Amino acid sequence: MKKNPDFIPAAESAWFIKVFDFYVRNLFWRRFHRVWYHQEYYPDAKSKTIYYLNHNSWWDGLIPLLLNQKIFRQKARAMMEDKQMQRHKFFKKIGAFSVNLEAPKGVITSLRYAVDSMKRPNASLFIYPEGKIVPFSVNRPSFKKGLGWIVSKCPDADVVPIGVFMHTAVSDKTELFLGIGSPVLVRHDSDNNAMNHQLESELSKLLGKLQTGAFNNRNGFQRLI
Numbered sequence: 001m002k003k004n005p006d007f008i009p010a011a012e013s014a015w016f017i018k019v020f021d022f023y024v025r026n027l028f029w030r031r032f033h034r035v036w037y038h039q040e041y042y043p044d045a046k047s048k049t050i051y052y053l054n055h056n057s058w059w060d061g062l063i064p065l066l067l068n069q070k071i072f073r074q075k076a077r078a079m080m081e082d083k084q085m086q087r088h089k090f091f092k093k094i095g096a097f098s099v100n101l102e103a104p105k106g107v108i109t110s111l112r113y114a115v116d117s118m119k120r121p122n123a124s125l126f127i128y129p130e131g132k133i134v135p136f137s138v139n140r141p142s143f144k145k146g147l148g149w150i151v152s153k154c155p156d157a158d159v160v161p162i163g164v165f166m167h168t169a170v171s172d173k174t175e176l177f178l179g180i181g182s183p184v185l186v187r188h189d190s191d192n193n194a195m196n197h198q199l200e201s202e203l204s205k206l207l208g209k210l211q212t213g214a215f216n217n218r219n220g221f222q223r224l225i
Contacts, residue, residue, distance in 0.1 A: 047124075052162070148192040152188060159186050
């Protein structure tokens with residue numbers, strides 16, 4: 001892969017992840033009334049997984065670390081907008097790498113890096129395919145093309161939607177609900193648009209169930225924090 005001087009690769013630091021994980025858990029504990037999750041996917045030591053999530057808040061930058069450290073425990077990396085990484089370069093130490101959504105060559109560099117990252121044993125990738133923060137909705141989201149391309153290049157990876165939903169219905173402090181869906185039965189012979197459409201639809205279904213469960217079926221969730 002040709003070097004791009006503006007690209008920021010991941011540079012994981014085991015000790016920094018441990019320290020930052022403690023900070024993140026404490027931050028969620030202080031800022032949220034509760035953090036809940038519902039889990040339908042259970043990776044093992046041989047799993048490789050692409051997780052894709054809806055992008056609705058500032059907290060989305062920390063949710064992948066929380067989930068991986070508390071539940072998945074894989075060799076996780078996450079794609080992050082370059083503007084955010086320039087301001088917060090420490091994210092590379094927890095596995096984030098940059099993507100410049102305004103430069104086609106920069107996008108290609110990041111997508112190839114993502115695929116190369118998935119060649120590692122027990123690798124995982126977290127991606128917010130909407131590419132920007134948008135209001136929460138159960139309607140079918142609109143993804144950038146990158147997710148479908150990455151999935152097409154990683155046929156041995158499970159592709160798992162994760163829904164993120166927050167509300168203040170029972171407390172003045174926000175409650176966070178995370179829905180970890182089942183792997184999508186991806187049609188790898190589909191073109192990029194068709195694959196993205198399928199992945200968008202699966203996330204939409206998951207968000208609908210997550211929102212309903214968050215209000216009406218708390219017994220279906222476990223407490224994360």
